[in-house]
Amino acid sequence: MVVRAAENSTVEMRGVYAKTLIDMARSDSRVVALDCDLAAPIGIIGMAKEFPKRLIDCGIMEANMAGVAAGMSARGCIPFTHTFACFQSRKCLDQIFLSAGFADLNVKFVGSDPGILALYNGASHMGLEDMGVLRNVPNLTLLEPSDSVMLENLLRQVKDTYGLFYIRMNRKNATTIYEPATDFTIGKGLELRKGRDVTIFASGIMVEQALRAAELLAAQKIDAQVIDLFTWHPIDRDLIVRSAKETGAVVTAENHRVASGLGAAVASVLLENCPVPMERVGIGDVYGEVGELPYLMEQFHLRAEDIALKAEKAVARKREQFTFFSKF
């Protein structure tokens, strides 16, 4: 695996999503795609040419789509449903919970434009809490791929693994982080950069920011470890605890509400196993707003600079603790 964030090469995620899904549909007749009038924006519309019956546009009926997907799964299909992340979570929680989850079915839910990636669609379309909402569904695996290489890999694994999955994905251009054919294990984080002073956990668009933050920190002689924690649930407890023990300070970075997201999940693990100074980068108790990505990154304090500041704070707290305890 080579980290190539510095090269700024990007790939459109929706193209990879559509290509992978159609490819899987060719080799596995159980694969069907369901959408709520967003088949064109997610790029899956081409599937209709080859498999007219296996791309189902449900119209603008998110709750019904989740129920239909559950029913199709009960009959042996492997449905991939898609709508915007905000609607895939907020509008379908009960259906995902009961008809798919409690029924122990095999449905794959995909939400696009998560968090601030809704850009000019504004607050109504910003799924700032999609993962938090769905984390309440038992046995639902939550994934946020960081680039197109990971997206394709995870889609194939998700198709071949029975059970409930939710994938929140950037629909547009994403910076390539991973070399082609990199292996990813669902439930396991990946160390992208070694470091001794602080650990930064990130996923999705925040991975690139975390890597940049590590460079900023290096200039201040802070050696940051960066981990791509693309599985939010079930979370990689072992890796979190091991890293916290090694570096003694933790920062989480998420394009999501901190109250219910990656930071909350990591904090629970730390609190129960290995409490260390921790800082969280993410969205607070506010609604979204319209803007281009750089503006929103700045407005919601999601930039590399914001991560670096929090990392400095975590490291300072660690040192204070060390000074305090060394008095005794």
Next chain:
Amino acid sequence: MENELKRLKKIAIQIRRDIIETASFGKGGAIHVGPALSSADIVTALYFKIMHVDPSNPNWEDRDRFILSKGHAYAVLYSALAEKGFFPREELMTARALNSRLQGHPVLGKTPGVDMVSGSLGNGLSCGVGIATALKMQCRHARVYVMLGDGEIQEGMVWEAAMYAGNHGLDNLTAIVDYNHFQSCGAENEIMPLYPLADKWRAFGWQVMEMNGHDMADIVRGLSMAKEFAGRPVCVIAHTVKGKGISFIEHNNKWHVGRCTMDQHTQAMKELDEQETAVEAGLM
């Protein structure tokens, strides 16, 4: 046919006995009596005449599916499944009790013969639409039956599923509305009326049939005909009486949920015995 109807009527009486037994002696305490009794004749017709199911092979691929979307009528489904032989009848007394396979509302994978989870009103028709869609895609000829409560169809999601099924011409899907005019807290007409109910379904592209939900001949004729409509789903509006079959429970919404005393049990069983005698004599 005469004998066949007699057979079905006697099964419906037995299913009502099971419901009353559960409401009287079940370890799970009070149960939803009224909603179960109002569906008893239709569920009997489905499991003992209309649907193709195999109790010795509950997961048979080509079986017809039944979704009790009004999941709070679990007692009628559990009784029908027990009488059909999916599990021992004695197990009915464990409904809603600790560690039972018969949970508070139907659970897929827990109770043999249950085809879908329900309990959150409004969800079942979409699941039925999904199964019906997949069956068509897979060129299977099994049919899907979804029983909806009349109060339940106040849920918006029902109409999403109705629009979908109508537009997709799901003629392997039959929705049955148990139209007993009551919901949990009172009369539907006072809370949220459904008129004009048949026109609503027609407007969504469904073939609509109305029937007396307690007349076995009418039910069997209607549900048999419902299999024959090509090109569109069928909605059967079954006119029913909440609590049907027991004089002091009929039309009495206090029995939405209830527990029978010994006296009530004795009275109910006596009435059911009389009904059976009348059926035997060809008087009912």
